[in-house]
Amino acid sequence: MNDLRYVLSRAFRNRNRLRVIFFAMTLAVTFIAIESGVAHAQTTAFTYQGKLTDTGIPANGQYDLKLQLFDAATGGTAYVTVMDLQDVVVTNGILTVSLDFGSLPFQDQVDKWLEIAVRPGASTGAYNTLTPRQQINTAPFAIQANKASEAQTADAMSSVCNQCITDAHIVGLDGNKVFGTVANAANAMNAATAQTSVTAQTATTAINSNNLGGVSAGNYLQVNGNGSQLTNVVGTFKWNVIGGDQQAERNNGYLINSNSLVTINLPTAPQIGDIIRIADADTDPAGWRITINAGQTILRPLSTQSNLPWTPREANRDWASIASSADGTKAVAVAYNGKIYTSTDSGMNWIPRESDRQWRSVASSADGTKLAAAAELGQIYTSVDSGVTWIPRETDRNWFSVASSADGTKLVAVVLFGQIYTSVDSGLTWTPRETNRGWYSVASSADGTKLVAIVGGGQIYTSVDSGVTWTPREANRGWKSVASSADGTTLIAAGENTNVYRSTDSGVSWAGTSTPIKTWNGVALSADGTKMVAVAQNDYIYTSLDSGITWIQQLPVRFWGSVASSADGSILFAGTGGGQIYVNNSRATTEMTGGRGSSVELVYLGDGKFYILNSQGSNTGF
Numbered sequence: 001m002n003d004l005r006y007v008l009s010r011a012f013r014n015r016n017r018l019r020v021i022f023f024a025m026t027l028a029v030t031f032i033a034i035e036s037g038v039a040h041a042q043t044t045a046f047t048y049q050g051k052l053t054d055t056g057i058p059a060n061g062q063y064d065l066k067l068q069l070f071d072a073a074t075g076g077t078a079y080v081t082v083m084d085l086q087d088v089v090v091t092n093g094i095l096t097v098s099l100d101f102g103s104l105p106f107q108d109q110v111d112k113w114l115e116i117a118v119r120p121g122a123s124t125g126a127y128n129t130l131t132p133r134q135q136i137n138t139a140p141f142a143i144q145a146n147k148a149s150e151a152q153t154a155d156a157m158s159s160v161c162n163q164c165i166t167d168a169h170i171v172g173l174d175g176n177k178v179f180g181t182v183a184n185a186a187n188a189m190n191a192a193t194a195q196t197s198v199t200a201q202t203a204t205t206a207i208n209s210n211n212l213g214g215v216s217a218g219n220y221l222q223v224n225g226n227g228s229q230l231t232n233v234v235g236t237f238k239w240n241v242i243g244g245d246q247q248a249e250r251n252n253g254y255l256i257n258s259n260s261l262v263t264i265n266l267p268t269a270p271q272i273g274d275i276i277r278i279a280d281a282d283t284d285p286a287g288w289r290i291t292i293n294a295g296q297t298i299l300r301p302l303s304t305q306s307n308l309p310w311t312p313r314e315a316n317r318d319w320a321s322i323a324s325s326a327d328g329t330k331a332v333a334v335a336y337n338g339k340i341y342t343s344t345d346s347g348m349n350w351i352p353r354e355s356d357r358q359w360r361s362v363a364s365s366a367d368g369t370k371l372a373a374a375a376e377l378g379q380i381y382t383s384v385d386s387g388v389t390w391i392p393r394e395t396d397r398n399w400f401s402v403a404s405s406a407d408g409t410k411l412v413a414v415v416l417f418g419q420i421y422t423s424v425d426s427g428l429t430w431t432p433r434e435t436n437r438g439w440y441s442v443a444s445s446a447d448g449t450k451l452v453a454i455v456g457g458g459q460i461y462t463s464v465d466s467g468v469t470w471t472p473r474e475a476n477r478g479w480k481s482v483a484s485s486a487d488g489t490t491l492i493a494a495g496e497n498t499n500v501y502r503s504t505d506s507g508v509s510w511a512g513t514s515t516p517i518k519t520w521n522g523v524a525l526s527a528d529g530t531k532m533v534a535v536a537q538n539d540y541i542y543t544s545l546d547s548g549i550t551w552i553q554q555l556p557v558r559f560w561g562s563v564a565s566s567a568d569g570s571i572l573f574a575g576t577g578g579g580q581i582y583v584n585n586s587r588a589t590t591e592m593t594g595g596r597g598s599s600v601e602l603v604y605l606g607d608g609k610f611y612i613l614n615s616q617g618s619n620t621g622f
Helices: 139-144 154-160
Strands: 018-026 045-054 061-070 078-090 094-100 112-120 134-136 238-242 252-256 262-265 275-280 288-291 297-299 311-324 331-343 351-364 371-375 378-383 391-397 399-404 411-423 431-444 451-455 460-463 471-473 478-484 491-496 501-503 520-525 532-536 539-544 552-558 560-565 571-585 591-594 599-606 609-616
Touching: 061 094, 078 094, 275 288, 331 371, 331 571, 351 378, 371 399, 371 411, 378 399, 378 411, 391 411, 411 451, 451 478, 451 491, 491 520, 491 532, 532 560, 532 571, 539 560, 539 571, 552 571, 591 599
Parallel strands: 238 252, 252 275, 262 288, 297 609, 311 351, 311 560, 351 399, 399 431, 431 478, 478 520, 520 560
Antiparallel strands: 018 045, 045 094, 061 078, 061 112, 112 134, 275 599, 288 591, 311 331, 311 571, 331 351, 351 371, 371 378, 378 391, 399 411, 411 431, 431 451, 451 460, 460 471, 478 491, 491 501, 520 532, 532 539, 539 552, 560 571, 599 609
16 A cells, blocks of 8 residues: 655755744943043843744754834834845754944834744755744833933033932932942941941841841841742742642643652643743652643653553544654545544644545645645545645546655656646646656655656656656665655665665665565655654554664564655554544643653743753653
C-alpha cells in the first residue's frame, strides 16, 4: 500500500513557525550633570529586548533583523531609517539589540510603532515581517524635552530661580548623593556606617543598619508577609516549603517536604516568561505531581526517550496516507474507499470530510491550511481551509502520491504507470513531466525545488528544478515510500524486501541503514533529517533519533500502512490497514510526576503552553 510522507518545513524555511515574543523594551539613557554652558539631551539610542521562539521552543543561533519605525500600528508613514542587523545572536530565545533611528522620528511627540522582520542568519532568502507592530511609548521622547530648546544655556537659570524650590517641590532625594550632616535619618536607605545613631529614635525604617550597634532589637521594624506584593525586586525568586497540595503562583518555587504525594497545580493565569520551579527534598519519599488547568499543556524537550506510548485514535479503517502540519497540531488522513479525516488537536479527535473515494495519498502545507489529496482512478482535490471544503483539480488518472511545498504553492503528484505532474499555483493547473513509469511515491523539499520520486520495482529519480528535469538514481528495487528533509538534502526510501535507505546528498548516492530487511510501507523524516520513522507490513514501527544509525522497534505487530511526522519529529502518526490511527506525542503531556530528590523548571510560552527548561532525578511524563 502506498504511503506518501511529506516532511514539513524546517524552522528557517517556514515563515509561519518563527514567532517573536517581545516582552521588554528599555531606553538606554545617559544622564549628564549640567554645570554651565549648553544643556545636553540623552542619546538617540535605545535597547530593544525580545524573545524569539521557533515552534514554541526558545530559539538559539544567529538571526538577521530589519527594523523600521512607523507612525501608525498598520499602514501609516515609514521613517527613512531602516536598521539592518545581521547575525544577531539569540541564546535560549533571548535577543538584545541596540537601535538608533536618530532624533527626527521622536520630535513630534507622537507614539511610534516598530516593524520587525526576521530570518535565520544563515539564510539569504526573504525576511518574515512580524505582526503586529510593537508600540514604542512616549518615554523615548525625552530625546528633546519640552522647553529644552529655550534652555540652550543653563546658566540663565541662576538669575531666574532664586529660592524658587520649596519643600512642596521635593518628593524624594537619592541619599547616595547627599553629603554633610543629615538632620533626620528616619528614612535613610543605608545607615551601615552611621557612628552617632546609637540614640536615634526614628531609624525604624532604615534598610541597612548593620553597624547600628547601640540600637536595641526592639527598635527595629519587623515586616510580616509572603512577599506577594513586592515588585521589581532585582534578583529575587520566592521559594516556598510545602507539605501538602498547592495551587502554584506565578514566578514561585516549591520545595516539597512531605511523607505523602504532593499535587501542585500550575498557575491559572500565567504570563509569558513566568517561571515555576519544583524540587523534592531528599527526605521526602513520596514525591510530587504537577497538574494543569483547562487549555494548558506541558511541552517536553525533544526527547531522547524512545519508549513513549502510541495511543490509538479514530475507528478501524483502511488508512492509506497521513500528513501533518509543521507543529503537529493539524493532521489529515485518507481512508481507501472512505473519506478524508482532519484533526486540529494532534490526532486526538478526527472529523470526516469529503466523499468516499479510493483515496491514495494526502499532503499538507506547513501551517496545515492548504491540503492536497489524490484519488486512485479519480482526481486531485485541494483545500485552502484545513480540509473543511475541497475542490476537484486535474482529470481522472491513477493518482498514487502527492507532495507539497511548505507554503502549499508548489505541488507534485505521480500517476502509477503514468507521468509526474507539477503545479506552481496550489493545484489550479498542472504540467506533465517525465515519461510513463510505475511511479509509486513522491516527496518535496520545503521550498518545492528539490523533489524525489520512486518507481515500484525501478529506480529513484531526483529533480533540483521543481520537477522540470529528472535524474535516475540508485538501483532497481521494490520501492514503496520516500521522504525528504526540509532542505532536500537528507532523503530516505524503503520498499519490499529492502532496508531503509538513506541519502545525505539530495539523492546522488544511497546507502542502506541498520534496519532489518522488511516490507516497508511508509517512511517519514523530521525537518532536519535526524529523526526517522518507518512502518513495516505485518510488523513493527521503527524509529531512529540519530539519522538512521540506530533504530528502536516499537509497538506490536500490525498491518502498518502509512506514517507522518511533525517538523521536529516529536509527534508521529501511523495508520494501519483495517485498523486505527496511532499517535506518539513526545512533546506534550498533561501531567508530570517526580520522585525523591527530583526537580523540574518550567517556563510559560503563551497559548497555554509550559515548556520544560530543566529536569533532574526520576521523573515521569517527561
